[in-house]
Amino acid sequence: MSGPSVSLPLAELIGVSRRFARAGIEALSSVSLAVPKGRRIAIVGPSGSGKSTLLYLLSGLDRPTAGRILFEGREVGNRAEWTAIRARRIGFVFQSFHLLPTLSARENVELPMTDPGLGEREKRRRSDELLEAVGLPDRRNHRPGELSGGECQRVAIARSLANEPDLLLADEPTGNLDRDSSASVISLLDRLHRDRGLTLVVVTHSPEVAAGSDAIVHLVKGTLLDAAGGSGT
Amino acid sequence: MRLTALASRNLTRRPVRSALTAAGVGIAVGGFVCLSGLTGGVAHAWNGGMVQRGAHLVALRAGSVEILATSLPESMVDELAREPGVRDAAGELVNLAILDSGDTALVSGWAPGSFLWDSLPLVAGRLPRDGEAALAEALAREQHLRPGDSILLEGRLVPVVGTFRAPGALLSSGIVLTLRSMQELWSRPDAVTFLLARLERPGDRAGVSASLERLGKRFPGLRISESARVAEDNRVLEILSALNRATSGVALLMALVVVLNTLLMAVAERTREIGVLCALGWPAHRILASITLEGVLVSLAGGLAGSLLGIAGLHWIATASALRGFVDPAVGVVEVVEATVSAAALGALGALYPAWRAIRLDPVAALRSE
Numbered sequence A: 001m002s003g004p005s006v007s008l009p010l011a012e013l014i015g016v017s018r019r020f021a022r023a024g025i026e027a028l029s030s031v032s033l034a035v036p037k038g039r040r041i042a043i044v045g046p047s048g049s050g051k052s053t054l055l056y057l058l059s060g061l062d063r064p065t066a067g068r069i070l071f072e073g074r075e076v077g078n079r080a081e082w083t084a085i086r087a088r089r090i091g092f093v094f095q096s097f098h099l100l101p102t103l104s105a106r107e108n109v110e111l112p113m114t115d116p117g118l119g120e121r122e123k124r125r126r127s128d129e130l131l132e133a134v135g136l137p138d139r140r141n142h143r144p145g146e147l148s149g150g151e152c153q154r155v156a157i158a159r160s161l162a163n164e165p166d167l168l169l170a171d172e173p174t175g176n177l178d179r180d181s182s183a184s185v186i187s188l189l190d191r192l193h194r195d196r197g198l199t200l201v202v203v204t205h206s207p208e209v210a211a212g213s214d215a216i217v218h219l220v221k222g223t224l225l226d227a228a229g230g231s232g233t
Numbered sequence B: 001m002r003l004t005a006l007a008s009r010n011l012t013r014r015p016v017r018s019a020l021t022a023a024g025v026g027i028a029v030g031g032f033v034c035l036s037g038l039t040g041g042v043a044h045a046w047n048g049g050m051v052q053r054g055a056h057l058v059a060l061r062a063g064s065v066e067i068l069a070t071s072l073p074e075s076m077v078d079e080l081a082r083e084p085g086v087r088d089a090a091g092e093l094v095n096l097a098i099l100d101s102g103d104t105a106l107v108s109g110w111a112p113g114s115f116l117w118d119s120l121p122l123v124a125g126r127l128p129r130d131g132e133a134a135l136a137e138a139l140a141r142e143q144h145l146r147p148g149d150s151i152l153l154e155g156r157l158v159p160v161v162g163t164f165r166a167p168g169a170l171l172s173s174g175i176v177l178t179l180r181s182m183q184e185l186w187s188r189p190d191a192v193t194f195l196l197a198r199l200e201r202p203g204d205r206a207g208v209s210a211s212l213e214r215l216g217k218r219f220p221g222l223r224i225s226e227s228a229r230v231a232e233d234n235r236v237l238e239i240l241s242a243l244n245r246a247t248s249g250v251a252l253l254m255a256l257v258v259v260l261n262t263l264l265m266a267v268a269e270r271t272r273e274i275g276v277l278c279a280l281g282w283p284a285h286r287i288l289a290s291i292t293l294e295g296v297l298v299s300l301a302g303g304l305a306g307s308l309l310g311i312a313g314l315h316w317i318a319t320a321s322a323l324r325g326f327v328d329p330a331v332g333v334v335e336v337v338e339a340t341v342s343a344a345a346l347g348a349l350g351a352l353y354p355a356w357r358a359i360r361l362d363p364v365a366a367l368r369s370e
Helices: A049-057 A079-088 A107-112 A121-131 A151-159 A181-196 B003-013 B014-051 B076-081 B116-120 B137-142 B179-185 B205-218 B235-267 B271-279 B284-319 B335-361 B361-367
Strands: A011-018 A027-034 A040-045 A065-073 A092-093 A167-171 A201-202 A215-220 A225-227 B056-060 B086-097 B106-111 B122-125 B133-136 B150-153 B156-164 B174-178 B194-199 B222-226
Touching: A011 A049, A011 A201, A027 A049, A040 A049, A049 A167, A049 A201, A049 B361, A079 B271, A092 A151, A107 A121, A107 A151, A121 A151, A121 B205, A151 A181, A167 A181, A181 A201, A181 B056, B003 B014, B003 B205, B003 B284, B014 B235, B014 B284, B014 B335, B056 B174, B056 B205, B076 B086, B076 B194, B086 B116, B086 B179, B106 B179, B116 B133, B133 B137, B133 B150, B137 B156, B156 B179, B194 B205, B205 B222, B235 B271, B235 B284, B235 B335, B271 B361, B284 B335
Parallel strands: A040 A201, A040 A215, A092 A167, A167 A201, B106 B174, B133 B156
Antiparallel strands: A011 A027, A011 A065, A215 A225, B056 B194, B056 B222, B086 B106, B086 B194, B122 B156, B133 B174, B150 B156
16 A cells, blocks of 8 residues: 555455365465555456455455455454454445345345344434435435436445445446446545545446555456555565 | 344235235144134033033043943933932933934933923923923024924924023034933933033032042943033044144145245245345344244234134034034134244244255355346
């Protein structure tokens, strides 16, 4: 990254490989990548280069076949521990939004709020606040089928922020959007990163999305080519 | 949002499928309620019938399987009446008669002067003497008979001299004759089906138990019980009950498979959503609970509807002429709650495997699934 940092990276891959034995594919090969707190990193590369796999590994949804994954400097032990980290510390934004079609925008945003100490009223207050933050206060009772693609992605972004995560992972967040919607989502992610100090890792094909990142990491055939800003190896 | 809300939304996503699943559970639970209510209703009718006759104890031939086919000597009525603690005793001969209309009626024969007649409130006419009959009001109305008409019993025309309001289900399609007439008509001289006794102190529980024990020793050939429990240990009812349990068990098992199949389909359809929930940090137990709840909700709905359907069916059976008088539907709120809770448990059981499948999914593969 630009300039030395004394603090531990929020998340870190050390010599991580991921091989899909059945398909005979090595999606990632000895990748090392540090994600410092509060930074914005873009991961770019052609289709099939292992970008999404890298995100899944960073979030603990997938396990590496070799190497270590650290969260706040500590190797996370098991699936349950990763689940707890994802619930409280990591937000996820997908290319296809992945909103639950039977739920309203507000209910979708409430979905990650699984803390039993959180009352229904508090959940509602938080989700309304988040929908307002993404510019959709009047769409809270609409279902995904009644929203445009850009609106759906904003709801998905609001959902990813439900538990005030430290790390936001976005997998092609503008991949299914038109130019205007893309611009609006990019500007929203920019604002969240800036205003909330959110650590952002964005997988993208889009130069617009990658622009303004603290580091741009290039992945080709599962290998990091370089890291503008020096976060990868 | 609450898990129950999510589960119910998921169920309404496929309303026809969910409704059919609930119907499957409902039919099974309805069948269970109806069949068990039927057996219970027969027992209830007999127990209630004996109580309504004013008897405290009822004695049957020990080891009898089919009550109506058994006989005791009429002379035992006096023997029983002489026992200490017994205020008075009566004998009753009971049989079934096929009427001209093809309907079945329960015919009882009572000795003139016995306390059994006290339980018979006349609506019209008078009590029968030898060679005459009194009919339950409902039966008389249905057969278009009034005092002054005659009824064909065992090939003989018997004059109807009175109608009575049936005290309880057992006599609701009943005919009462004198004991002598009954013995003649059915060629069972000096026979009674059971003995009924009134005790001097029926409220004294310890005294009743002591009387039962003493009488049991005194009359080893008899099975003596309190009138409210006469149907207990009845072999026919036990067999009926076992058959009902087996039939209901098969139906409930099929309902379980229906729930399982529905939820397996739901999990397969929502594979990607389950992956999303994993990505959002839903722990496995929450995903498991969500899917189990779907099974519970759909089965609860089916169970409740099925219980009401079963009760309706039971009442319909109880009023059908072939069974009227033999079934006193005794299904209440407790039985409905029991059946509904059982249905919910069945739903939870049926949901376990699909829910287990869901939490075993590889989240990345789930997210990538179409």
